[in-house]
Amino acid sequence: MTTTRTRYLIRPLPAPLLAGVRRSGLDAAGQPVERRRAEGGEPLRCCLRDATPGEPLLLFGYAPPIPPGPYRELGPVFAHDADCPGPAAPGGYPADWRGRPQVLRAYDGAGRIVGGRQHDGDDPEAVLAELLADPVVAQLHSRNVVYGCFMFAVVRA
Structure with missing residues (x-):
C-alpha cells in the first residue's frame, strides 16, 4: 500500500x-x-x-x-485449519477490519517497543504512515484493543 x-x-x-x-x-x-x-x-x-x-x-x-x-x-x-488463499487485497489494510479500533505498537530493529498509538480504524493508513515516518521504527504490530492479541504486522515496502 x-x-x-x-x-x-x-x-x-x-x-x-x-x-x-x-x-x-x-x-x-x-x-x-x-x-x-x-x-x-x-x-x-x-x-x-x-x-x-x-x-x-x-x-x-x-x-x-x-x-x-x-x-x-x-x-x-x-x-x-486448512490452506486458504490469504488476504483478498494482499499488502493492503484488511477491509473487514476497517473502522475497528486497534492498537499499533512500534518496534525497533532490536525488538524493543519504541512507540505506539490507538486508532479508531477510520483512516488507518494515516496512522501507519505517521508511525513509520520515524526512522527508528522497524515494524508495527496491530493488536486487538480489548484482548491485546496480535492481528498483523506492518513493514516498510
Whole structure:
C-alpha cells in the first residue's frame, strides 16, 4: 500500500509458519493447537478477515516476528485449519477490519517497543504512515484493543 511518503505492506501470518503448525499440531510454545468450528467473527490471521460461522479453525499460540527479548510475546491467534488463499487485497489494510479500533505498537530493529498509538480504524493508513515516518521504527504490530492479541504486522515496502 502506498501513502504520499511511506510505502508499507500489511503482513498476515507467514504461510510456511501456518503450514508447520497445521502439520505438527503444535504452537510456538510446543502446545497442541485447538481445532474448532467458528462461531463467527473470529479474526483470522491467515487471510485477515473475520470468520463465518462453521468454518474449521485453529486456535494456537503465536510469537510475533521480533527478535527474542523481553518484548517478544506469545499470544492466541485464529487461522483456518486448512490452506486458504490469504488476504483478498494482499499488502493492503484488511477491509473487514476497517473502522475497528486497534492498537499499533512500534518496534525497533532490536525488538524493543519504541512507540505506539490507538486508532479508531477510520483512516488507518494515516496512522501507519505517521508511525513509520520515524526512522527508528522497524515494524508495527496491530493488536486487538480489548484482548491485546496480535492481528498483523506492518513493514516498510
